[in-house]
Amino acid sequence: MSSHPTGPVAPRPGSLRAVGPTTPRWPLGPDGIAYGGDYNPEQWPEEVWQQDVELMAQAGVNLVSVGIFSWALLEPREGELDLGWLDRLIELLHAHGIAVDLGTPTASPPAWFFAAHPEARVVTRDGTVLGFGSRGMAGPSSPAYRQAAVRITTALAERYGRHPAVVLWHVHNEYGAPVSEDYSESSAAGFRVWLRERYGSLDALNAAWGTAFWGQRYGEWEHVGVPSVAPSVVNPAQRLDFARFSDHALRECFRAERDAIRAHSDRPVTTNFMATACPSTDLWEWAREVDVVSDDHYLDAADPRGYVGLAMAADLTRSVAGGRPWILMEHSTSAVNWQPRNVAKRPGEMARNALTHLGRGADAVLFFQWRASRSGAEKFHSAMLPHAGTSSRVWREVCELGAEVGRLGEVRGSRVRADAAILWDWESFWAQDLEWRPSVDLGHRERTRAVYDRLWRDGLTVDFAHPEADLSAYPLVVAPASYLLSDVAARNLTAYVEAGGTLVVMCFSGIVDEHDAVHPGGYLAPLVDALGVTVEEFLPLRTGERVRLAWVDGADHVVSDVWADHLVLRGAQVLAHYVDGPAAGGAAVTRHVRGDGTGWYVSTHLTGDGLAAVLHRAYADAGLAASELPDDVEVVVRHGSEADYLVAVNHGEESVAVPAEGTELLSGEQVSGAVKVPAGGVVVVRGRVR
Numbered sequence: 001m002s003s004h005p006t007g008p009v010a011p012r013p014g015s016l017r018a019v020g021p022t023t024p025r026w027p028l029g030p031d032g033i034a035y036g037g038d039y040n041p042e043q044w045p046e047e048v049w050q051q052d053v054e055l056m057a058q059a060g061v062n063l064v065s066v067g068i069f070s071w072a073l074l075e076p077r078e079g080e081l082d083l084g085w086l087d088r089l090i091e092l093l094h095a096h097g098i099a100v101d102l103g104t105p106t107a108s109p110p111a112w113f114f115a116a117h118p119e120a121r122v123v124t125r126d127g128t129v130l131g132f133g134s135r136g137m138a139g140p141s142s143p144a145y146r147q148a149a150v151r152i153t154t155a156l157a158e159r160y161g162r163h164p165a166v167v168l169w170h171v172h173n174e175y176g177a178p179v180s181e182d183y184s185e186s187s188a189a190g191f192r193v194w195l196r197e198r199y200g201s202l203d204a205l206n207a208a209w210g211t212a213f214w215g216q217r218y219g220e221w222e223h224v225g226v227p228s229v230a231p232s233v234v235n236p237a238q239r240l241d242f243a244r245f246s247d248h249a250l251r252e253c254f255r256a257e258r259d260a261i262r263a264h265s266d267r268p269v270t271t272n273f274m275a276t277a278c279p280s281t282d283l284w285e286w287a288r289e290v291d292v293v294s295d296d297h298y299l300d301a302a303d304p305r306g307y308v309g310l311a312m313a314a315d316l317t318r319s320v321a322g323g324r325p326w327i328l329m330e331h332s333t334s335a336v337n338w339q340p341r342n343v344a345k346r347p348g349e350m351a352r353n354a355l356t357h358l359g360r361g362a363d364a365v366l367f368f369q370w371r372a373s374r375s376g377a378e379k380f381h382s383a384m385l386p387h388a389g390t391s392s393r394v395w396r397e398v399c400e401l402g403a404e405v406g407r408l409g410e411v412r413g414s415r416v417r418a419d420a421a422i423l424w425d426w427e428s429f430w431a432q433d434l435e436w437r438p439s440v441d442l443g444h445r446e447r448t449r450a451v452y453d454r455l456w457r458d459g460l461t462v463d464f465a466h467p468e469a470d471l472s473a474y475p476l477v478v479a480p481a482s483y484l485l486s487d488v489a490a491r492n493l494t495a496y497v498e499a500g501g502t503l504v505v506m507c508f509s510g511i512v513d514e515h516d517a518v519h520p521g522g523y524l525a526p527l528v529d530a531l532g533v534t535v536e537e538f539l540p541l542r543t544g545e546r547v548r549l550a551w552v553d554g555a556d557h558v559v560s561d562v563w564a565d566h567l568v569l570r571g572a573q574v575l576a577h578y579v580d581g582p583a584a585g586g587a588a589v590t591r592h593v594r595g596d597g598t599g600w601y602v603s604t605h606l607t608g609d610g611l612a613a614v615l616h617r618a619y620a621d622a623g624l625a626a627s628e629l630p631d632d633v634e635v636v637v638r639h640g641s642e643a644d645y646l647v648a649v650n651h652g653e654e655s656v657a658v659p660a661e662g663t664e665l666l667s668g669e670q671v672s673g674a675v676k677v678p679a680g681g682v683v684v685v686r687g688r689v690r
Helices: 047-059 084-095 111-116 143-160 185-199 202-209 236-262 306-320 349-359 393-406 426-432 444-457 487-498 525-531 608-622
Strands: 034-038 063-066 099-103 166-170 294-296 326-330 362-367 420-423 462-465 476-479 502-506 533-538 546-551 558-561 565-569 573-578 587-594 597-602 633-639 644-650 656-659 662-664 674-677 682-687
Touching: 034 326, 034 393, 047 084, 047 393, 063 084, 063 166, 063 362, 084 099, 111 143, 143 236, 185 202, 185 236, 202 236, 236 426, 294 306, 306 326, 306 349, 306 444, 306 462, 326 349, 349 362, 349 393, 349 633, 349 644, 349 682, 420 444, 426 444, 444 462, 444 608, 476 487, 476 608, 487 502, 487 525, 487 587, 487 597, 502 525, 502 608, 525 533, 525 587, 525 597, 533 587, 558 608, 565 587, 587 608, 597 608, 633 656, 644 656, 644 674, 674 682
Parallel strands: 034 063, 034 362, 063 099, 099 166, 294 326, 326 362, 420 462, 420 476, 476 502, 502 597
Antiparallel strands: 533 565, 546 558, 546 573, 573 587, 587 597, 633 644, 644 682, 656 674, 662 682
């Protein structure tokens, strides 16, 4: 079984674009696993720099990102460059064997830029013009911003494009955060251009947007604007297209900088994604544009099982990377500073987080940031070198982790193979999040996390896939929230089932097309052949209301909430029915044989044991089985040409024996039959896993 879909059914969402033979896929150095983080020496006197590089060597740092927020220092006045300090910094790092990921500083334009170009300020949906003094870019459609961004990027590329220390280019910072949509005049003009290219004519636009409703028909292109706040709900098709356009506008900014770099440098170019934390960027599209995928991830401090969310983000990042190794560009050594309650990581947690990312495909482990800031909004954010200095527990753990990462160099380049896929489509999420849906209690994020958590507990390794991608590598595919489903995607899922796959579809899926219009034939109609059932009516539940489901095989009842459907059977077999509630007596869970495979439909909101009961039955169809390990232990295998690497992470409070054979790389000990993973510990075993 391959580790990722081999390619898309349609050209839009598939694997990474091809790159030229002169563009490397990975930084030219360092050897082994990269270790380090963001370095912001401009915040410190130059005499501190020497101390920094000496401490970096002590910690095992071999790669740092520099210059990401330095535009005001690099270009203190428009057209006036001051690169001398950056020259000295890069030479110092190079002399100490530390490679550079050179950032373009365009995420934070200087004060002079906004003074000269006030029209480039971002405008919110309610018409508020955002000011200077925070992080965040100008309006992405602003011609002045794009020109200034390309100018500073070109200057950096001309000067450092082939410097031996510079092994990677880091464009901008976290596109989509904090600016995802801009409602300025320049954005409105750009939106109209994008719409003309997409639809060709106003007649096609009016048809796609369903403007006959509420008398919204357009007769002139100049009358088409951005979907600002209006007296009532704005046309959802217009808002969906504006989300697409906004993502496109950000991507155009990236392309402009990337191409400016490529004119002067042969080093790979990336930008740091936020896989599960930034809903406004369609990373299936973004992954086509970068030479190597990188991601930032921070634990949700309010989530006691945040390590599951971490694993989910890592798996999603690996998936958009097409299964290739990727870069963990940022995570934290301990607490962040921007959540309501910033919980510090406990001893050993930083290493578990870092090595979980490595186990799930990362070939670089980097942090924000190297030295903790004394001033500014992130002065309480943890760092590799904290305010407490080198006598601190965090510093000792940073050095210990650096040594461990240094022992794992041979893992680089190996890949993860998944047991199952979860469907993930940003456009569907954008559409489902709009107003006036049947229930505010049914969300795609919660449904996807619930399914992922169940597969994680059951020890299955997961890829994420677009509904139009090739799914043939996976015996099991789960669609937790596919509200928007194109006809191409529906045919793809049906073909997947017919070819022998097991498809599990959750409620409120297959409802609308790419224009947020209900499919002809009604709810779930595009998947009727795959699932053998349609939905006649949604039956959402009141707050706190519960319904019981009875299995026809006599298993214990399960309880659900939030949602029910009135189902119409079109050939499917009923596996569970509603005992009570608005759908009492009706089908609740169905299974349909189609060709060589099966399509399952779950018409309600199941969690815990109820969700497990459905998925465990589906595992049988898919030829899968749940792990017998405790559900606070995760095991992932990376497969290489010469060896496989089993990474076991124990989040529990008791040691666990994990079946393994080979050499434990962190200790050097030989393993026969099983390896002991201590409470809160990690092991990495080199062997051959069949």
